[in-house]
Amino acid sequence: MGFSFWLARLRSCSNKSAFSKAFRDSFYHYKSQLNTCQKNLPSTIAEKTKSHAFSWSSCLLPLAFAVSAGSLTFQSHNNHPSLCEPSNLDSRKVTIGGKASTEFVVKGTHKEVPQELIDELKAICQDNMTLDYDERFYHGKPQNSFHKAVNIPDVVVFPRSEEEVSQIVKSCNKHKVPIVPYGGATSIEGHTLSPNGGVCIDMTLMKRVKALHIRDMDVVVEPGIGWMELNEYLEPYGLFFPLDPGPGATIGGMCATRCSGSLAVRYGTMRDNVISLKVVLANGIIVKTASRARKSAAGYDLTRLMIGSEGTLGVVTEVTLRLQKIPEHSVVAMCNFPTIKDAADVAIDTMLSGIQVSRVELLDEVQVRAVNIANGKNLPEVPTLMFEFIGTEAYSHEQTQIVQRIVSEHNGSDFVFTEDPEAKKELWKIRKEALWACFAMEPNFEAMISDVCVPLSNLAELISRSKQELDASSLVCTVIAHAGDGNFHTVILFDPNEEEHRREAERLNQFMVYTALSMEGSYSSWHYVSLFQIMNY
Numbered sequence: 453m454g455f456s457f458w459l460a461r462l463r464s465c466s467n468k469s470a471f472s473k474a475f476r477d478s479f480y481h482y483k484s485q486l487n488t489c490q491k492n493l494p495s496t497i498a499e500k501t502k503s504h505a506f507s508w509s510s511c512l513l514p515l516a517f518a519v520s521a522g523s524l525t526f527q528s529h530n531n532h533p534s535l536c537e538p539s540n541l542d543s544r545k546v547t548i549g550g551k552a553s554t555e556f557v558v559k560g561t562h563k564e565v566p567q568e569l570i571d572e573l574k575a576i577c578q579d580n581m582t583l584d585y586d587e588r589f590y591h592g593k594p595q596n597s598f599h600k601a602v603n604i605p606d607v608v609v610f611p612r613s614e615e616e617v618s619q620i621v622k623s624c625n626k627h628k629v630p631i632v633p634y635g636g637a638t639s640i641e642g643h644t645l646s647p648n649g650g651v652c653i654d655m656t657l658m659k660r661v662k663a664l665h666i667r668d669m670d671v672v673v674e675p676g677i678g679w680m681e682l683n684e685y686l687e688p689y690g691l692f693f694p695l696d697p698g699p700g701a702t703i704g705g706m707c708a709t710r711c712s713g714s715l716a717v718r719y720g721t722m723r724d725n726v727i728s729l730k731v732v733l734a735n736g737i738i739v740k741t742a743s744r745a746r747k748s749a750a751g752y753d754l755t756r757l758m759i760g761s762e763g764t765l766g767v768v769t770e771v772t773l774r775l776q777k778i779p780e781h782s783v784v785a786m787c788n789f790p791t792i793k794d795a796a797d798v799a800i801d802t803m804l805s806g807i808q809v810s811r812v813e814l815l816d817e818v819q820v821r822a823v824n825i826a827n828g829k830n831l832p833e834v835p836t837l838m839f840e841f842i843g844t845e846a847y848s849h850e851q852t853q854i855v856q857r858i859v860s861e862h863n864g865s866d867f868v869f870t871e872d873p874e875a876k877k878e879l880w881k882i883r884k885e886a887l888w889a890c891f892a893m894e895p896n897f898e899a900m901i902s903d904v905c906v907p908l909s910n911l912a913e914l915i916s917r918s919k920q921e922l923d924a925s926s927l928v929c930t931v932i933a934h935a936g937d938g939n940f941h942t943v944i945l946f947d948p949n950e951e952e953h954r955r956e957a958e959r960l961n962q963f964m965v966y967t968a969l970s971m972e973g974s975y976s977s978w979h980y981v982s983l984f985q986i987m988n989y
Contacts, residue, residue: 573620597642633653675769676704696714710760788836798862809936812839814940915940
């Protein structure tokens with residue numbers, strides 16, 4: 453395929469240590485089979501708690517939010533220059549980056565990690581830790597984000613059990629050293645940056661399926677397992693986990709970011725598909741948020757509190773997931789439109805018709821052009837909708853016919869559908885690799901990703917207004933939408949080293965954010981919530 457140059461660029465960190473190779477060989481083997489980059493979302497705990505700050509039983513919610521606030525505002529009392537700063541960073545460019553900022557160096561202060569903590573971590577993790585610079589730099593620079601930080605982790609640890617995670621966090625809490633949980637490293641928004649140095653907790657060795665309850669349709673897993681690996685495990689049992697973010701995403705990171713994906717229009721987001729969690733809090737206490745019961749009104753909904761907290765409240769160590777039956781039959785359809793508004797209107801009318809579609813994805817003409825360039829395709833370069841219908845064979849065909857009629861009422865054309873498994877897989881692969889296809893148009897640029905969401909009735913207007921700005925811009929911009937639930941992304945390709953590019957990317961992003969907010973929408977539907985958004989919006 454056309455993505456090898458991009459994969460090579462993302463994996464440019466060379467001369468890995470023997471330790472690095474030993475711990476990533478199997479992980480990279482799996483990712484290379486996908487021939488794509490990673491996109492999920494681990495998050496940061498900047499640990500700043502006091503010994504009396506946690507009384508879990510007496511005052512849960514205020515304390516949980518206090519921990520979150522403390523995490524976000526952590527600053528070291530030691531302001532000497534960073535001891536772990538990559539040599540190629542220019543301190544004159546240090547600033548706060550984030551959703552509304554294209555400044556790509558995030559500031560922070562650095563506190564030297566005491567030798568006592570290093571010794572404690574060595575005792576806990578044995579050989580599953582490293583001080584190697586290349587390994588620390590790899591963990592401190594998100595591979596799919598243009599952002600950098602003035603610091604990288606001082607230590608990277610690879611726990612193998614929940615108890616080890618608890619001990620690691622307790623030690624970091626004692627020494628007041630920040631920690632960064634790390635999963636599939638598929639974040640496209642800089643989640644794994646370590647602006648204050650500290651300890652990176654890489655969860656990828658905790659990837660067991662602990663229990664499968666077929667009759668209850670749930671599964672208990674560790675956070676390091678990927679959703680694709682999990683579905684391979686579940687397939688022989690006729691079950692699957694329905695959320696499908698980027699390839700390589702792990703369950704822990706998916707919980708941290710409250711992710712969704714193309715199937716969310718049918719099955720909901722992560723908050724709807726997690727039954728229970730086990731979490732290590734910032735002082736090392738292990739908490740189970742709920743039982744396996746599908747319904748409970750006993751106390752606070754701690755599971756929902758943790759999901760989407762992005763590491764600010766705790767480190768996820770176990771997840772109980774709701775499963776679904778693999779559909780008996782499915783049909784995938786595609787159709788074209790003269791304008792993106794026509795395509796958005798069809799998505800809205802399809803949902804209003806009551807059809808239980810499992811996917812409704814929209815690509816604008818620029819994104820289709822990127823797909824053609826990257827994959828050697830010859831698709832019509834016009835706004836395109838992709839659907840998936842599931843159920844019995846008869847029901848899937850009935851849905852297809854209803855949607856075909858709706859498409860014809862909105863100037864749609866070239867309505868085609870397939871039931872062939874390989875053809876369906878190829879079509880969804882095009883959608884899944886849409887982000888990396890963009891770089892075929894501008895191989896030397898970086899991508900700024902928007903993630904706005906509005907009530908479904910406002911989607912057509914939001915996309916239309918955004919497209920006017922995007923098409924008028926000097927930058928190459930594509931639109932990719934989860935059109936069935938009012939969410940769309942824009943990929944803005946720009947050169948971070950060009951001031952004019954940065955300003956234009958920022959302007960476009962802010963236009964879409966504020967337009968979405970004016971329509972009672974959100975500036976982040978599932979990619980991220982961070983200190984940067986709080987500061988900027």
